[in-house]
Amino acid sequence: MSVENQKVLVVGDGARESAMVWKLAKSPSVGKIFIAPGNAGTAKLATNLEDVGPEDIDSLINFAEDNDIDFTVVGPDKPLALGIVDTFNEAERKIYGPTQEASQIEWSKIWASEFMHRHNIPHPQTIIPKDLEDAESKILGLSHLWTNGVVVKADGLTDGKGVVVCDDTLSATNAVHEMMMDRKYGPGGKKIILQERLIGQEVSVMAIVDGNDYQLLPLAQDYKRLRKGDQGPNTGGMGSFAPAHFINKRLLEEIQRGVIEPFISGIKSEGRPFKGTLYSGLMIVDNEPVVIEFNARFGDPETQVQLPLIDVDFLSLLTATSAGHTHRVPIIEKKGAAVCVVLAAPGYPENPQKGLIVHNLEKVSRKEEVLIFHAGTRVDGRKVVNTGGRVLNIVGLGKTVDEARKNAYENVGEENEAPYLYHMEVRRDIGV
Numbered sequence: 001m002s003v004e005n006q007k008v009l010v011v012g013d014g015a016r017e018s019a020m021v022w023k024l025a026k027s028p029s030v031g032k033i034f035i036a037p038g039n040a041g042t043a044k045l046a047t048n049l050e051d052v053g054p055e056d057i058d059s060l061i062n063f064a065e066d067n068d069i070d071f072t073v074v075g076p077d078k079p080l081a082l083g084i085v086d087t088f089n090e091a092e093r094k095i096y097g098p099t100q101e102a103s104q105i106e107w108s109k110i111w112a113s114e115f116m117h118r119h120n121i122p123h124p125q126t127i128i129p130k131d132l133e134d135a136e137s138k139i140l141g142l143s144h145l146w147t148n149g150v151v152v153k154a155d156g157l158t159d160g161k162g163v164v165v166c167d168d169t170l171s172a173t174n175a176v177h178e179m180m181m182d183r184k185y186g187p188g189g190k191k192i193i194l195q196e197r198l199i200g201q202e203v204s205v206m207a208i209v210d211g212n213d214y215q216l217l218p219l220a221q222d223y224k225r226l227r228k229g230d231q232g233p234n235t236g237g238m239g240s241f242a243p244a245h246f247i248n249k250r251l252l253e254e255i256q257r258g259v260i261e262p263f264i265s266g267i268k269s270e271g272r273p274f275k276g277t278l279y280s281g282l283m284i285v286d287n288e289p290v291v292i293e294f295n296a297r298f299g300d301p302e303t304q305v306q307l308p309l310i311d312v313d314f315l316s317l318l319t320a321t322s323a324g325h326t327h328r329v330p331i332i333e334k335k336g337a338a339v340c341v342v343l344a345a346p347g348y349p350e351n352p353q354k355g356l357i358v359h360n361l362e363k364v365s366r367k368e369e370v371l372i373f374h375a376g377t378r379v380d381g382r383k384v385v386n387t388g389g390r391v392l393n394i395v396g397l398g399k400t401v402d403e404a405r406k407n408a409y410e411n412v413g414e415e416n417e418a419p420y421l422y423h424m425e426v427r428r429d430i431g432v
């Protein structure tokens with residue numbers, strides 16, 4: 001196979017996948033990019049396979065076989081949990097991401113907390129209740145031990161929404177009922193874990209892992225709550241910035257030595273070597289990292305600020321990593337910073353309105369320091385309308401976070417001539 005003119009398939013439709021397409025399009029070896037299903041923005045750089053959903057693994061493998069796709073990159077968690085990588089491996093089609101077994105670190109929080117316990121990876125105190133009744137009695141017993149509160153987490157995948165941080169016993173009991181009885185977050189809430197609530201700074205650390213070795217992306221911070229000042233419900237992420245300047249060298253070494261390396265050797269020793277992106281969601285407590293979640297994929301909206309800050313042939317990096325040689329394509333971190341602001345539909349995250357017009361798309365600055373990544377959008381005649389909760393991401397770049405933030409917010413509308421949706425949800429404090 002020639003390394004020129006490669007055909008690449010990206011799986012997903014969010015702003016994270018839009019950023020991947022943008023970065024892949026800069027790789028000299030990329031010939032053509034397909035994305036399943038894609039959005040109104042990706043259509044400019046790739047061919048959207050509108051009828052192929054990210055979880056439709058049969059159609060994805062058939063498409064890859066019929067069109068001789070050289071390499072596939074998976075964005076979201078669900079296809080990994082469904083075993084897309086195993087299916088592609090069996091068909092001897094190259095793909096970037098962990099197997100179903102290796103991605104259990106993300107799709108079962110029960111398994112992940114037991115794994116961290118087995119390998120001495122620092123994590124919050126955790127209880128795994130047997131059933132609803134057991135959960136209720138454990139919550140009552142914990143109230144005087146976990147004085148900062150209790151975090152109730154769905155065991156399975158919930159589109160990033162199945163985590164409820166509770167201040168008191170009553171709200172924790174309600175959260176358990178909503179998850180286990182009402183299935184507010186879907187089948188992922190059938191089982192749950194209870195965790196001690198920690199207080200600290202959060203940081204997302206992404207490692208590109210080839211089974212044995214790894215390289216890091218710039219450290220990032222994600223803003224999960226809907227509203228300014230970290231108020232309102234948890235969301236899939238309302239913004240991000242990188243690099244996370246508050247992590248010093250000592251702490252980074254501690255994260256590598258105490259979290260990433262034991263993860264890689266531990267999962268390998270259990271017979272499920274991990275290849276792909278390990279996302280460590282950390283809280284820094286008393287100057288030490290504690291893992292509050294592991295994910296088995298790139299983050300959203302972290303990817304949107306990390307990819308503009310690295311100098312690397314992205315396709316070569318991913319192919320070298322899945323072939324077990326990540327260091328053959330070194331990641332060079334650029335100077336400067338990036339800030340991403342998410343424009344979400346009114347009603348997000350509970351009940352986002354759909355079909356709303358995205359205004360002023362043509363008014364985004366053409367400066368190199370401004371990038372726009374679409375999420376839930378589609379073309380409707382001559383307009384672009386939203387199809388999901390998170391709609392657009394505006395990324396500003398700059399020498400500093402302040403400069404990057406300015407470049408981003410100058411391109412967020414409603415008060416100025418820039419993209420907006422009526423009554424959109426947008427945080428005005430990203431990177432502040």
Ligand code: AMP
Pocket residue numbers: 124151153160163165195196197198199202224234281292293
């Ligand atoms: P997760 O999906 O597990 O990252 O949780 C979503 C968000 O909930 C995190 O980014 C934190 O802000 C919060 N969270 C999760 N676990 C804890 C914890 N043990 N203590 C405090 N906050 C937490």
Ligand code: GLY
Pocket residue numbers: 160222236237295298299300301302
């Ligand atoms: N930024 C949160 C996530 O990707 O899960």
